[in-house]
Structure formats: C-alpha cells, structure tokens
Amino acid sequence: MKVLPIAEITFKEALRSKALLIPALFGAIVLATTPFTPAFTPSDRVRVMLSVCTAAITLFTSIVAVFVSTASVTREIASKRLYTVLTRPVTRLEYVAGKLAGLWAVLALILLLMGGLAWVITEVTAAALLSPREREAVLAADVHLYTSTVDYHDRTAKQVRYRARMAEYERVLSLAKEMYAEGLIPAGFKLKDLLEILAMSDEDLAASFPGTDPRALKAGVGAVLARLTGEDHGTNAAAWQEYFRKHPHFGRKPRNPDHAVELPAAEPDKFFRWDFGGLDEEVLARGLRCQLTAALFRDPKSARFAARDARKAEISVALEWGGRRFERKLEIFDRTRADFVFEGEETPPPGEPFSITVTTLPGPSSVVVGTGSLWVLKGPGSFTLNMAKGLFLSWCVAALLAAVGLFGSCFLSFPVALLLCLFVFFWGNTVEYMKELAAPTAENPLLEGAPAMDAHRSNDFLSALADKIAKGAGWLTGFLSKGMEDFSQFEGGRYIPRGLAIPNGLLADALLKLLAWRAALLVLLGWLLFRRREF
Amino acid sequence: MDDTTVISIRKLVKVFKGGIGIPAVTALKGISLDVERGEVFGLLGPNGSGKTTTIKILLGLLFPTAGKCRVFSRPPHDVAVKRRIGFLPEESYLYRFLNARETLDFYGALSGLGRAERRRRAEELIEKVGLAEAAKRPLKWYSKGMARRIGLAAALIGDPELVILDEPTSGLDPIGTREIKDLILEMKREGKTVLLSSHLLADVEDVCDRLAILAKGEVAAEGKVGDLLRRADRFELVVESMSREEVDELIRFLEERQKKVLEATHPRRRLEDLFLEVVARHGSGDEGPSDS
Numbered sequence: 001m002k003v004l005p006i007a008e009i010t011f012k013e014a015l016r017s018k019a020l021l022i023p024a025l026f027g028a029i030v031l032a033t034t035p036f037t038p039a040f041t042p043s044d045r046v047r048v049m050l051s052v053c054t055a056a057i058t059l060f061t062s063i064v065a066v067f068v069s070t071a072s073v074t075r076e077i078a079s080k081r082l083y084t085v086l087t088r089p090v091t092r093l094e095y096v097a098g099k100l101a102g103l104w105a106v107l108a109l110i111l112l113l114m115g116g117l118a119w120v121i122t123e124v125t126a127a128a129l130l131s132p133r134e135r136e137a138v139l140a141a142d143v144h145l146y147t148s149t150v151d152y153h154d155r156t157a158k159q160v161r162y163r164a165r166m167a168e169y170e171r172v173l174s175l176a177k178e179m180y181a182e183g184l185i186p187a188g189f190k191l192k193d194l195l196e197i198l199a200m201s202d203e204d205l206a207a208s209f210p211g212t213d214p215r216a217l218k219a220g221v222g223a224v225l226a227r228l229t230g231e232d233h234g235t236n237a238a239a240w241q242e243y244f245r246k247h248p249h250f251g252r253k254p255r256n257p258d259h260a261v262e263l264p265a266a267e268p269d270k271f272f273r274w275d276f277g278g279l280d281e282e283v284l285a286r287g288l289r290c291q292l293t294a295a296l297f298r299d300p301k302s303a304r305f306a307a308r309d310a311r312k313a314e315i316s317v318a319l320e321w322g323g324r325r326f327e328r329k330l331e332i333f334d335r336t337r338a339d340f341v342f343e344g345e346e347t348p349p350p351g352e353p354f355s356i357t358v359t360t361l362p363g364p365s366s367v368v369v370g371t372g373s374l375w376v377l378k379g380p381g382s383f384t385l386n387m388a389k390g391l392f393l394s395w396c397v398a399a400l401l402a403a404v405g406l407f408g409s410c411f412l413s414f415p416v417a418l419l420l421c422l423f424v425f426f427w428g429n430t431v432e433y434m435k436e437l438a439a440p441t442a443e444n445p446l447l448e449g450a451p452a453m454d455a456h457r458s459n460d461f462l463s464a465l466a467d468k469i470a471k472g473a474g475w476l477t478g479f480l481s482k483g484m485e486d487f488s489q490f491e492g493g494r495y496i497p498r499g500l501a502i503p504n505g506l507l508a509d510a511l512l513k514l515l516a517w518r519a520a521l522l523v524l525l526g527w528l529l530f531r532r533r534e535f
Numbered sequence: 536m537d538d539t540t541v542i543s544i545r546k547l548v549k550v551f552k553g554g555i556g557i558p559a560v561t562a563l564k565g566i567s568l569d570v571e572r573g574e575v576f577g578l579l580g581p582n583g584s585g586k587t588t589t590i591k592i593l594l595g596l597l598f599p600t601a602g603k604c605r606v607f608s609r610p611p612h613d614v615a616v617k618r619r620i621g622f623l624p625e626e627s628y629l630y631r632f633l634n635a636r637e638t639l640d641f642y643g644a645l646s647g648l649g650r651a652e653r654r655r656r657a658e659e660l661i662e663k664v665g666l667a668e669a670a671k672r673p674l675k676w677y678s679k680g681m682a683r684r685i686g687l688a689a690a691l692i693g694d695p696e697l698v699i700l701d702e703p704t705s706g707l708d709p710i711g712t713r714e715i716k717d718l719i720l721e722m723k724r725e726g727k728t729v730l731l732s733s734h735l736l737a738d739v740e741d742v743c744d745r746l747a748i749l750a751k752g753e754v755a756a757e758g759k760v761g762d763l764l765r766r767a768d769r770f771e772l773v774v775e776s777m778s779r780e781e782v783d784e785l786i787r788f789l790e791e792r793q794k795k796v797l798e799a800t801h802p803r804r805r806l807e808d809l810f811l812e813v814v815a816r817h818g819s820g821d822e823g824p825s826d827s
Contacts (some may be wrong), residue, residue: 009641084629089615535596
C-alpha cells in the first residue's frame with residue numbers, strides 16, 4: 001500500500017501551507033482572548049468562554065479543512081508534482097485515499113493543538129474565578145437527566161391583544177360559515193355591502209333588487225349583523241356604522257405573527273413546578289446540582305428593547321420537601337443557563353419526594369420565556385474526557401468537509417472545488433438555520449420534547465423556503481448538505497459549555513453515520529472521476 | 536512482440552478535445568515506434584511535435600485516442616509496469632521543503648522499497664549524482680542543475696529497467712549536461728533501456744543508439760544514429776598537420792581522378808569540448824544556488 005507515504009507528504013505539505021497557518025493563528029488569537037469576554041457572573045464567563053472556544057475551534061478547523069482539502073490535488077496538478085507521483089507504482093485510488101488520510105491527520109493535529117489551548121485557558125480561568133463547587137457545576141460533564149421540561153411564558157400586552165383578536169376573528173369566521181350554510185348570506189359577502197344596503201333608500205333598493213321587499217331585505221341584513229356582532233341595532237344604518245367605526249378590526253385577521261406565541265392552554269401561573277419522587281442515594285450523595293435553561297425574550301417592538309436594564313431578569317428557585325423550603329435567586333439574561341446547587345442538609349433524604357418551584361420576580365423585561373430542563377448531576381465527570389470527545393466530534397465534522405473538498409479537487413479546478421466545498425458548508429448550515437428559525441420544535445437532542453425557545457420566530461415563509469431548497473437540491477448537494485445539516489447534532493460545541501457529558505453513542509454515530517460512509521463514497525466517486533483524468 | 540522489445544507503439548493517435556470556440560488538436564497522428572531492451576533511444580523534434588505527449592501516454596498520464604501502446608508488453612497505466620519505469624519530467628517538480636534524502640526516501644517508498652533498501656539506494660544515488668554535500672539542504676535552495684540531478688536520482692531510486700528522460704539537460708550548463716550524458720551512458724552499460732526526449736541535437740547525437748524524429752505528430756525519420764547521420768556521398772579524411780604545398784598536391788591528385796574537393800581546412804573542435812577543457816583547467820564546479 002502506497003497510502004502511507006502519500007498521507008505523510010500531504011501532512012507535511014499542509015503543515016507548511018499558509019492556508020493552514022492563517023486560520024490556525026486566527027483561531028489561537030480568538031481562543032486567547034476568550035477570557036476577556038464580557039459576562040455578568042464568573043460562572044457565566046467561563047461558560048461563555050468555553051462556548052466561544054468550541055465555536056472558534058469548529059469554525060477555524062472547518063475553514064482549514066475547506067481550503068487545504070480543495071488545494072490538495074489541484075496544487076499538485078498545478079505544480080506538476082503529480083507527474084512524479086502518478087508515474088510511480090501507485091494506483092490513483094491509493095493516491096486519493098492517501099491524500100484524505102493526510103488531510104485527516106492534519107485536522108486531527110490542529111484540533112489537538114487548539115483543543116489543548118482551549119482546555120488550558122478554561123482550566124486556568126475556572127481555577128482563578130470559580131470555587132471548586134462552581135467549577136464542578138459548570139464543567140462537570142457528567143449529567144443525569146432526571147426530569148421533564150417545563151415551558152413558562154410571561155406574555156406581553158401585545159400578545160394578549162393578538163390572542164383576543166385572533167379568537168374574535170375565528171368566532172366571526174365560524175358564525176359567518178354557519179350563516180352561509182343556512183343560506184342567510186351569499187358567498188364572498190362584505191360588511192361594506194351590508195352596510196350599504198341598510199343605508200340605501202327603499203326605492204333604490206327596489207330598483208337594485210327587483211322583486212324583493214326592501215323592508216324585509218333590510219330586516220334580514222340587520223338580523224345577520226346582530227348575530228355576527230351580538231348587538232342589535234335593528235336596521236339603523238347610522239348606528240351600525242358607528243358600531244363598526246368603533247370596532248375597526250371586526251372580522252379582520254390579525255396580521256402580526258410576531259405576537260403569535262403559542263401560549264399554554266391554561267392561564268399561565270406566575271411559576272412552574274417540578275415534582276419528584278424520591279431519588280436514590282448515589283445521586284443524593286453529591287447533593288442536587290441542577291441546571292435551568294432560561295431565556296429572556298424582549299419584545300422587539302417594545303420601547304424597552306434598547307434599554308440595557310431590560311437585558312436581565314431574576315428568577316427564584318425553591319426546593320421544598322418535608323415542609324422545608326430552600327431558595328436560590330438567579331439572574332438570567334438572554335439565553336443563559338443557570339446553575340443551582342442544593343446540598344448538605346438541604347438535600348432531601350433518599351426516597352423523600354420533593355419539588356422544585358421556579359418563580360419569576362418582577363423585573364423590567366417585558367417577557368420571560370423560560371424553557372427549562374432540569375438536570376441532576378450525578379457527580380463530577382471528567383471535563384478533560386468530555387473535551388476530548390467534543391474535539392473528536394469536531395474532527396468528524398471537519399473530516400467530512402475535507403472529504404468534500406478532496407472530492408471536488410479530484411475533478412475540478414481549485415476555485416470551482418473551493419466554491420463547491422464552501423457551498424456545501426454554508427448550504428448545510430443555512431438550511432439548518434432556516435429550519436431552526438422556521439420550525440417551532442427544532443430538533444435539539446438536549447431538549448427533546450420541549451418547545452424550542454425560538455417558538456416566537458415561527459415563520460411559514462422560511463419553513464416553506466427551507467423545504468423547497470432542501471427538496472430542490474440535486475442529489476449530490478442534497479446528499480452532501482444533509483451531511484452538513486447533521487453537523488449540528490454532532491458538534492461537540494453544543495455539549496461542552498453546558499457541562500453535559502457527551503454520550504459515547506454519539507461518537508459512534510458521528511464516526512459511522514456522519515463520516516465513514518460519506519467519506520468512503522466521496523473517495524470512491526472522486527476516484528472514479530480522477531481515474532481517467534489526463535494531466 | 537518479443538521479450539526484447541521494451542516499448543511498442545502502434546499507430547498511436549492522440550486528439551486533445553477542444554472546448555467552446557477552441558478547436559480540437561491532433562497531437563499524434565498515428566505514430567509507430569519500437570524501443571529495444573538495452574538501447575538508448577532518442578526522441579527528437581521541435582516544440583509541439585508530440586514528444587511529451589508520447590511520453591505522457593507511455594507513463595499513463597494521458598490516454599491514447601486510438602492505437603496501441605505497450606510497455607513491457609502491458610498497457611502503460613498498469614501499476615506493475617510503473618514499477619519498472621523511472622521518469623524524469625521536463626522540469627524537476629519536487630517537494631521544495633524536503634531535502635535530498637527525504638525526497639529520495641519518499642519516492643523510494645512510492646516505488647515500494649523497504650526502509651533499509653531506500654536508505655541504501657538514496658545514499659548511493661546522492662553520491663552518484665554528486666549531491667553528497669547538499670543532501671541536507673531543502674530543495675528550494677537548490678540551483679537548477681542540482682534540482683535536475685536530484686530529479687534524476689529520484690527517477691532512478693526504484694532501480695528501473697526503463698528510464699524515460701524528458702529534456703534531461705534543459706537548463707543545465709555544459710558541465711551538467713556532460714555529467715547527465717555520462718550518467719545516461721552508465722545506465723546503458725548497466726543494461727537499462729533509456730528513452731530520451733530532447734530538442735538539443737547534440738545530446739541525442741552523443742548518447743543515443745537510435746532515434747526518431749517527430750514532426751507535427753508524425754515520425755519523420757527513424758533509425759540508428761550512425762546510419763542516419765552517415766553521408767554516403769561525402770568522405771572526410773583527417774590527417775596530422777600538413778603544409779600548404781602538401782595540401783595543394785593532394786587536391787591536384789584528387790582532381791586528376793575526377794574527385795571534387797569541397798573543403799580543405801583544419802577540423803574544428805566542438806565548443807563543448809573546449810568549454811569543458813577550459814573550465815576544468817580553472818577548477819570551477821556547480822555548487823550552491825545560482826539561478827533557482
């Protein structure tokens with residue numbers, strides 16, 4: 001097998017290329033500046049930092065993957081070094097496979113270096129800013145998911161109005177349908193027409209509707225309006241006109257879907273509450289370490305939107321068992337995840353039922369949408385191990401991109417291959433992002449069964465567009481983009497900052513479902529196109 | 536085809552497809568050639584005559600449009616064939632960040648040599664092409680002549696039976712040229728078959744046993760160098776120094792026998808020989824960067 005020497009030379013060459021150096025340097029700079037990210041609390045600083053770190057690692061590794069992979073074969077062709085390689089006893093399949101192996105090794109090295117840097121920065125910052133207990137809560141990386149998700153909304157006046165108008169519109173609509181079925185009104189009737197009939201003189205009516213009794217017609221119209229509005233002004237045209245002037249939205253569909261937040265059927269209480277049966281001893285030995293995801297939703301049309309103080313809200317979390325109550329107050333802002341810990345004598349005895357209640361405290365923000373999952377940490381897992389797992393997931397993502405780039409460079413020129421690779425990269429992310437925007441229940445393995453926090457952004461146009469794009473794409477881009485869409489599921493960055501242990505099954509999924517078969521297929525396709533290529 | 540024929544080309548046609556607004560180009564119009572084992576075969580021709588196309592087809596880098604091409608009785612893109620071929624491209628396209636040893640190690644690995652074998656062959660070849668002092672320098676610091684020599688060493692690393700050299704002396708000074716020619720003759724002595732493409736006629740004349748001249752994609756002439764160059768209608772006599780009177784007498788003698796004397800002069804040395812002699816006297820060499 002001549003795969004190894006080719007992999008080795010690809011590796012060595014890539015390490016000397018500027019396509020690698022520049023993004024890697026940028027990445028390192030971004031990582032190094034993360035400890036200075038603005039944040040409200042120390043634990044949040046570490047979390048945000050880690051979040052930026054993992055995002056930067058994924059992004060910069062992807063950029064490296066795109067540029068180095070698309071340049072790999074095309075550069076050898078341009079420099080004609082390919083002549084000296086392909087005239088050796090090397091099959092073209094070995095050549096392509098060797099290239100990919102070399103690229104993968106380069107990506108692994110970059111991830112190791114950047115990941116190592118991120119790890120050091122995180123550990124140092126956490127040690128400096130957090131108590132051991134807080135550090136554990138942020139970085140624990142070993143989570144036992146115990147309970148259901150709750151969804152709590154404190155709505156704005158506009159949303160209340162929207163709902164009322166929507167309900168009114170639907171009531172009128174159904175009444176009108178009923179009357180149409182009874183033959184009382186014609187299809188496509190307009191309120192304006194009815195009011196006009198009432199306003200016309202009897203003679204004019206008789207002229208317009210020959211053969212009908214004008215009085216009976218007016219009485220019928222008055223009855224229809226009375227049934228629609230629930231008020232009775234008889235055939236008094238002026239009174240009816242006055243009524244509709246006072247109700248300008250009557251029979252009109254409210255138009256601003258920004259306020260169409262799906263609210264719980266029951267009138268929301270000012271709190272929500274989880275009730276637990278007893279937990280076992282193993283869990284309780286470490287106390288309860290819970291995380292609550294809470295998001296602040298500011299009505300963009302609110303005057304307060306721009307106000308700085310509207311950026312945070314306070315919630316209270318209370319643990320109750322056996323008649324005892326322990327309370328924590330937490331500040332949340334935007335979409336932060338809050339940690340709270342109950343331990344020592346606060347911990348409920350094994351088997352003792354307990355409840356956790358979350359209440360919002362009056363604050364300046366117009367609305368708080370809290371979509372929370374409650375996790376009970378089993379104990380401190382290994383942050384390092386989790387980081388390594390996250391890096392592996394990021395590697396899978398970058399490795400697939402590299403396979404796409406290599407595939408392109410097997411039969412396209414460098415700029416075209418680069419375009420293809422970038423297209424796949426952004427396409428996948430764009431479709432994914434649009435779907436997330438469009439679908440109220442965007443898939444998120446962490447929040448299974450929970451309404452998404454972005455429910456208020458539900459938008460039919462986007463969802464239709466995303467669908468059309470996804471369906472309209474050719475099989476190739478479809479196949480590749482699907483891979484990119486799958487990225488979101490495999491990004492280690494989603495787990496690490498939340499202190500969630502990455503399940504081993506996900507690693508296997510990333511390797512097999514995301515990467516292996518696609519890479520094998522891409523190499524095979526690339527080879528088929530490369531096999532008879534002339535140089 | 537018998538076992539002594541290393542390369543056999545029959546009615547080889549290569550058409551490069553055109554594009555929109557670009558007409559197709561017929562690079563080879565049905566050429567036929569045979570190269571026998573152990574000979575140095577020269578492929579001559581002006582630029583664009585199809586030399587490089589022929590070589591690329593022989594190496595499996597291009598695929599023929601029509602006709603047959605066999606190397607060691609097998610199609611050229613066969614990996615087993617490539618094991619027996621060493622190729623020096625027109626310019627040395629190598630990995631500039633590797634040094635001579637690493638370069639030879641890489642190409643040795645591609646040729647399927649074991650680690651110890653690679654190391655041994657690399658040392659041997661570095662010595663042979665005269666790069667021992669520059670073996671640890673990355674190739675980007677090499678002069679053109681040195682790059683050419685490492686390219687040749689890389690071509691020879693797998694101990695090939697057939698060596699294909701595309702313009703082996705291009706960009707080399709006369710000393711480098713002579714060294715390469717000497718190396719070619721040494722390969723011939725070792726029993727290797729050499730296919731040499733060049734438009735520098737002196738190179739071909741000096742080292743080749745047989746040659747073919749390509750012109751516009753066709754074989755314009757083919758045969759042994761001696762046969763092709765011998766002029767049966769002329770005769771040259773080289774004598775030790777003669778006086779003017781003796782020369783006149785000789786001319787008279789010949790004219791009496793109805794022989795027309797076309798030229799009577801001192802034979803000239805070849806400029807190459809003069810150059811080599813002068814430079815050797817001054818002890819100059821090709822070391823260090825010059826024009827890379």
